[in-house]
Amino acid sequence: MQTRRTAYVLSVMALDGAPGNQQRHAYSTVNITVMDINNKLPIFPDQGRISIMENTMVGTLITRFNASDLDSTAIIRYALDANLCEAKNERGIPLKPIDFNCSAYFLLDQFDGTLRVAKVIDREVAEIIKLVIRAEDVASDTGPQIATANLVIDVEDANDNNPKFREPYYKFSITENSKSGTLVGSVTADDLDKNRTITYVLEGYPETLKLIHLDNTTGDVFVFNKIDHEVYNWLNMTVKATDSGVPPRYSRTEMYVQVLDENDNN
Numbered sequence: 145m146q147t148r149r150t151a152y153v154l155s156v157m158a159l160d161g162a163p164g165n166q167q168r169h170a171y172s173t174v175n176i177t178v179m180d181i182n183n184k185l186p187i188f189p190d191q192g193r194i195s196i197m198e199n200t201m202v203g204t205l206i207t208r209f210n211a212s213d214l215d216s217t218a219i220i221r222y223a224l225d226a227n228l229c230e231a232k233n234e235r236g237i238p239l240k241p242i243d244f245n246c247s248a249y250f251l252l253d254q255f256d257g258t259l260r261v262a263k264v265i266d267r268e269v270a271e272i273i274k275l276v277i278r279a280e281d282v283a284s285d286t287g288p289q290i291a292t293a294n295l296v297i298d299v300e301d302a303n304d305n306n307p308k309f310r311e312p313y314y315k316f317s318i319t320e321n322s323k324s325g326t327l328v329g330s331v332t333a334d335d336l337d338k339n340r341t342i343t344y345v346l347e348g349y350p351e352t353l354k355l356i357h358l359d360n361t362t363g364d365v366f367v368f369n370k371i372d373h374e375v376y377n378w379l380n381m382t383v384k385a386t387d388s389g390v391p392p393r394y395s396r397t398e399m400y401v402q403v404l405d406e407n408d409n410n
């Protein structure tokens with residue numbers, strides 16, 4: 145351990161108590177050395193907010209902490225306070241430690257203060273994570289010297305989920321000769337990412353697509369042209385749902401429309 149010495153040299157003049165010019169004096173030199181006692185807490189201000197993308201690779205550097213300490217002998221060591229780590233999902237609901245072991249997602253090097261990804265983070269699980277970091281001067285002469293700082297990590301969304309239809313397939317039925325504009329049914333897909341604006345498109349044989357219309361934004365399915373049961377008992381189509389991510393992702397499902405006989409051939 146290296147100790148800073150601050151040295152002062154004083155010249156001291158001593159006078160005796162004799163009156164007037166009978167007074168005698170002497171000079172002397174005094175050397176004073178001030179030893180630095182390690183008695184100051186580390187200085188570790190709040191670390192603000194930082195963003196990382198979800199799915200960032202394990203080992204990626206997030207940031208580096210750098211606490212300071214006025215004592216020359218300071219030796220700073222860093223640690224995460226696992227008990228104070230907090231994660232919230234996108235609705236702001238805190239995640240229980242048993243569901244999301246917050247501190248397990250980060251690796252803090254105690255010596256150099258680097259914070260790295262220890263486990264791939266899924267934004268759909270945790271969107272905001274608050275870390276509490278302890279900086280301790282382990283060379284303290286005066287008992288524990290610990291300063292703590294917060295760091296808020298915003299997990300940015302990547303488009304890593306396809307839209308998902310609520311049903312494995314859709315089956316509707318209509319009576320033949322239903323008027324154009326008659327509602328057949330509705331399809332809905334959800335997306336776990338932030339790009340949840342879904343566009344729906346119908347795919348199938350051109351002659352089938354002339355009969356049925358799908359609203360691109362609502363997923364509502366309408367009769368478009370008169371459908372004759374004697375020609376079609378069933379209409380089979382595919383619905384494609386595309387999200388608004390960059391690049392977009394999509395999924396498909398089957399849609400079956402049964403055309404019921406109106407008994408119009410008597």
Ligand SMILES: [Ca+2]
Pocket residue numbers: 182183184185186213214215218281284289
């Ligand atoms: Ca100190």
Ligand SMILES: [Ca+2]
Pocket residue numbers: 198266267268304
């Ligand atoms: Ca994800």
Ligand SMILES: [Ca+2]
Pocket residue numbers: 303304305306307335336337339387389393
């Ligand atoms: Ca998506």
Ligand SMILES: [Ca+2]
Pocket residue numbers: 198267268301302303304305336337338
């Ligand atoms: Ca995502």
